[in-house]
Amino acid sequence: MNPPAISDTGSPVLTGLAPIVSPATVVLILGSFPGVRSLELQQYYAHPQNQFWKILQAVWPHHPLPMGADSYPEKKKWLLERGLGVWDVYAACEREGSLDSAIRAPVANDIAGLHLPRLAAIAHNGGESFKHARHTRTLGVPVYQLPSTSPANASWSFERKLAAWREVLDAHHLL
Known part of the structure; x- marks a missing residue:
């Protein structure tokens, strides 16, 4: 990964990750923007204390989630097999650290441009993501705010x- 560009304000300009989606995506989970660890590894929810993967494993306890350092491609496949997609509301932003409160100059992702024929709902993972609910509601599916x-x-x-x-x-x- 190349080092981020530096904005006029001296903050790093960061670029997010590609969406994990397929034509079979039923629920699209939208975060705000990947944290430092996720950007370093180019993996959604890579911080070991983030509960995203633990929650999904608990939702589907009889379908073991691939684990280990090299399991990310299998984790993406596992998500898609369950009808889930993952992306973020922001494509890029300026930010020091990982906190949503530090996001500056965000650039929104084109969520409508995904063209997901089976999309039935959008679930925002946390409050910062949910700030975009007025935009995601225009897609004509139920929109939820989930706890981060x-x-x-x-x-x-x-x-x-x-x-x-x-x-x-x-x-x-x-389920």
Whole structure:
């Protein structure tokens, strides 16, 4: 990965990750923007304390999630097999660190341009992503705010997060 460009304000200008989607995507999960670790590894939700992968494994306990350092291609396949897609609301931004509160000068992704024929819902992973709900609602599918899986969201227990995520996925017949 090349070092990020530096903006006029002296902050790094970062570029996000490509979407993980297929024509079979039923629920698109939108984060805000990848954290430092995710950008370093070029993998969604790569920080070991982020609960994204743990929550999804708990939703589908009888379908083991591939683990290990080289398992990311299999994790992407695992997501797609369950009708999930993953992307972020921001394609690029300026940011120091990983906190959403540090995002500056964001550039939005073209979510409507994905052309997902089976899309039944959009689930925003956290509050920063959900700020874009007015845009995602124009796609004509239900839009949900899920509790962030980030370690910064310590006010929700794992069990409470899991229940909210399970409810949305169940509503769209993915369980």
